[in-house]
Amino acid sequence: MAKIAYILLCHKDPAGIIAQAERLTAAGDCIAIHFDARAKTSDYDQIRSALKDNPSVVFAKKRLKCGWGEWSLVGATLQAVRAAVDAFPRATHFYMLSGDCMPIKSAEYAHAFLEREDVDYIESFDFFRSDWIKTGIREERLIYRHWFNERSNKAWFYRSMEWQRRLGLDRRIPADLAMQIGSQWWCLRRRTVEAILDFIRRRRDVMRFFRTTWIPDETFFQTITRHLVPENEIRSRTLTFLMFTDYGMPVTFYNDHYDLLLSQDYLFARKISPDAAELKQRLGDLYAVRGRRFRISDEGRSLFRFLSGRGRVGRRFAPRFWETETSLGRERTLMMVTCKKWHVAKRLVERVRNVTGLPAVDYLFNEAGTPLPDLGGIQSTLEKRTRHRRALVRMLYDYWNTDRLVFCIDPASIDLMQDFYNDKAQVRLLEIDCEFTDDYLIGHAKRVGLAGEGSPPETLARLLPTIRYDVKFESDRLRENNFPGFCRIRQSATPEENAKPLAAFLGVPEAQAHEIAATSYLFVD
Structure with a gap:
């Protein structure tokens, strides 16, 4: 029977993290938490104090200061993964989450879904041939070493890259790796996670390479999983429903998206708005429900493309379009x-x-x-x-x-x-x-x-x-x-x-x- 160990990376909202951990563990699963070292110590203490007596909760032994696009995000994930592997020997799957994620199916449904096929779920597309990267640099993410954060230190980020280009300091990708790219929100089987941990212990050259790549959370697990696992045991998709705008920004979900989210062929969704209290409550209650049947239509992305396209040409769509009860009938x-x-x-x-x-x-x-x-x-x-x-x-x-x-x-x-x-x-x-x-x-x-x-x-x-x-x-x-x-x-x-x-x-x-x-x-x- 499937038992999920959730790998939770978070940096804010201690009350929400506590509620999320209690909700997920109450259904029989477990969770490993990495709380960003940049966040308030008082918030971390609040989380630890509230969950200290819960045997299904474990914390990363080392907290890292995380920055978007940096190796620290992968490092924090590995800290939580190692803690989960050691603490939960009966966990069959390891599922990456953030504090902005919420379940859109019941635990009963999620377990049955994972038991259906003995596979890993992780987006992994060819880094150089796919169009996964919509904007910004591409091969420069890999062939140059990145010591500065593009968001917090833009000038030095591009200056460093330009100096390396002029001096011919571009580097080779490890020869036996076929670089992949995809979403960082994956769900991997236990044997895959253990194989990854064993691989990175042996391959220090691979670790050195990824430590100075840019946005490695979109390439590290994706590449190594493809390297270690046969293709027929990988489903190149995420089980977390997320959408991006044309500008690469994540789409946020609000209270009136409840019906839309439940009909998608996914187990979780992100990002849920911090202000969507009603949606969070309803989705939180949903995870513990038993016997619930879900009608999957999976039309979320096509609806978003259609409606946002109408907006660009000045055509308005009605409020609460996503609700299942869309019309009383023209004849009434x-x-x-x-x-x-x-x-x-x-x-x-x-x-x-x-x-x-x-x-x-x-x-x-x-x-x-x-x-x-x-x-x-x-x-x-x-x-x-x-x-x-x-x-x-x-x-x-x-x-x-x-x-x-x-x-x-x-x-x-x-x-x-x-x-x-x-x-x-x-x-x-x-x-x-x-x-x-x-x-x-x-x-x-x-x-x-x-x-x-x-x-x-x-x-x-x-x-x-x-x-x-x-x-x-x-x-x-x-x-x-x-x-x-x-x-x-x-x-x-x-x-x-x-x-x-x-x-x-x-x-x-x-x-x-x-x-x-x-x-x-x-x-x-």
Whole structure:
């Protein structure tokens, strides 16, 4: 049975590193951590203290100061690999991770995936013939010795290379090595890792060569693995999903990429945005799940190329394109009723149900207790309803076998309204404009926790103008969005005046709309 020893290189976010280690080891795997010696000692101490009693965690015996493109990254990896090999004799695979990586499959899925084939997963393409390097120097990475960092000491980096070129100090690549290049995020079998460690103990000439190459983390393991392992035991790919822009910068994933990431044929993904707290939580929970089936479409890179290409010619794509619930359907009509006085909106939709027979739901995304049919659990919490809003609404259409649906929504939920208006369905919005007495606004402040039963009258008097302004601001914002199909009825208007916009909103005869608008108790507090 597969047991993974994760090789984690990190330099920040001690709380995130601790959570990652606990998450991965809780599923039966183990982890070796190298924490950059340039980072804060207090952060390192925090990580060691939190994980010291976890037998599935080990730390590199020596911490190196790491720099992008330098040998130190390979050196740090080897430190962690040696610690993992010694500490975890039952580990069958060694998987490179960074602090920006998160699982996009369950541990159960990952183990079954690795057991499927007895192979190594590492990108390794011919260094000189492939087009893996998009920008910058190529053979100069190898044939010249690099003692300076191009990012931190650019002048000396290029000056040194130019002096070597003028003096004819270019060097030969070790004759028996066929140089390879690829992603540094690999997953190797135990026997491959042990063979690499034995090889570098014997071949000091190879170590001397790589120590002064530029960006050796993209060539060292890739070249030696190809040198030691038969080609039919290598899959030239990474199991970590990552994408790069045309400028060689990594693409960052955010909260609304969850569905996209799960459908890719990979086990982990990087880089996850530090601000994507919801995505990190969901992916972290996913790793421990059992029995989860994943539908692999693997369209991430082609989608990114398509959408970024549209952006370059000024063509916009809709928010949350990556979500699986992309459309309600062109033939469907969605009608949203918005009102700050929830009881008024509920009375209106109740009358709509009784008079027209249209399926109508109360505050679907704002009130947990809204009565709903059993839809397999998607309706169980407000978080689930909001996260899968289009899928939920589609299921309500199907449940009632209808193409027309009404639901209530709070005026503050402008982002949800905008999202539904981005759909292909025909969307309409009805605002119910109510009058707000001081007593009602004070009661509202107490209901939402802005004031308590013991709040002094002076405090309430100062609070009232702010609350009244907030209510007016939400109403103004609705009109400023210029939503198509926007209608408005008013408490101060007569039933005859309200019947016309209500008929346009519902798409019913004016007589039916008048019957609804004439409800005597509609606006009663």
